[in-house]
Amino acid sequence: MAVNPQKPGSDALRSFELKAASFTLPIIRLLDENVEAVAARLGAKVEKAPDFFRNTPVVIDLTALPSNSGAVELPLLVGLLRGYGMIPFGVRGGDKEQHATAEALELAVLRESYVRRDRSPEDPKGSDATETAVEVEVPASSVPIKTLAPVRRPNQGFMLVTRPVRSGQRVYAAGGDLTVSAAVSSGAELMADGNIHVYGPLRGRALAGMNGNTEARIFCQDLQAELVSIAGHYRVSENIPIELRGVPVQIFLDQKLLRIEKL
């Protein structure tokens, strides 16, 4: 994995143009530099939703730590996250010393185009803290593709859900397809890096191609969704024509336009 230790933009013109892409990624926002305390709370979180974290790329957010807290033991934390099946691949925030440690661990130092400071610090970790539409810029490094390697893992697997997905539940199939053979309630959220297939009524949200894969599609038997999205191109219920509601459809991107077609 590549590292971008340079000051942002300073070296960007040399051999590559700076490109930006956005991903939705879980962020582990550290509030406590004591890794053991983090481990205890994280363990409890992961136990509740082990599938959510498995093979999930995560970013370690150091912005909330007091400055001069260089003592945070990144190697320990990275080992901890990997132990839970997560794929830590970058840090954001932090000081120079932490960046050096990250570099040594082959973690990317992510520069952000904006920092949201309005999040409540009470619940920094876990599934509830997934930030949507976090801008993660690809560092202008010599091997930009590799930086994304952990995010793009095609054919890594799929996830099958046979029980109804209830309002307030979210399911994320990282690195693959998601198939739901039951109903998806309004207020529920399906996410997949690959395609999404729903065989019961789809009344919640479905977001396919979470890692930016514009080839991803959503297939469903009964479209009543609140929102559908492919690689960030979305449409809300209000903008779905009535004749496409309640029938089997596929949803895909055609020249960056979200299209819904009867099956």
Add this chain to the structure above:
Amino acid sequence: MARIIVITSGKGGVGKTTTSAALAMGLAQRGKRTVVIDFDVGLRNLDLIMGCERRVVYDFINVINQEANLNQALIRDKRCDHLYVLPASQTRDKDALTKEGVGRVLEELAQSYDFIVCDSPAGIEHGATMAMYYADDAIVVTNPEVSSVRDSDRMLGILSSRSRRAENSDEPVREFLLLTRYNAERVEIGEMLSVEDVQEILSLNLLGVIPESKAVLNASNSGIPVILDRESDAGQAYGDVVSRYLGEEVPHRFIHTEKKGFLSRIFRG
């Protein structure tokens, strides 16, 4: 070993406490040793519905904090020997319910009862999650209107991920739907969701439909579980619910408006 039943809904005012009282009384009348626990700490109501509010000395929180033992806190119902009530504390808040404390009390009760009915508070916060955590069965009380249905759906999601059975990857909690305050006439003219509409959204095993009835309010006001009012439609419907819960096949009633309209029209006057 007792079976722990949670009566839950998410939304308030849908009939959880009425259902808890009726179900507990119904089970006890059939000879099952039953205890009904009020988890609505701070907003105690079950004692009123059960008509034992003047006999409360110690409560659930006292037992959790080991300030009293179970026998001191349990109130025996005067109408049925097999039924006991464990009231909530009115002076504390939900935080007094600890997972260990609740677990210990339930375990002790499980030694000597067949059924433990947990009357959950509204909401999805601590009190409600404590009420459902140890459940074996969940009865989700829903009114035929969209906000109640959505809240029930949310509650079902929490049940399937945050109960003890889910955390231990045991056999999941058995979930049942109970539709209350159902008005067949308003359903017929499209003012209320039908049983089918709700079933389509929640896809749950239907335990029963309780019609909207004056008998419910009357029963609550006089502290008599409505199931004891055998003349009333709601009382009969709750009787059916208890039978169905115990595995009997009972046809659903009170779902459609009475068909006698046709005959009475012919023989009118």
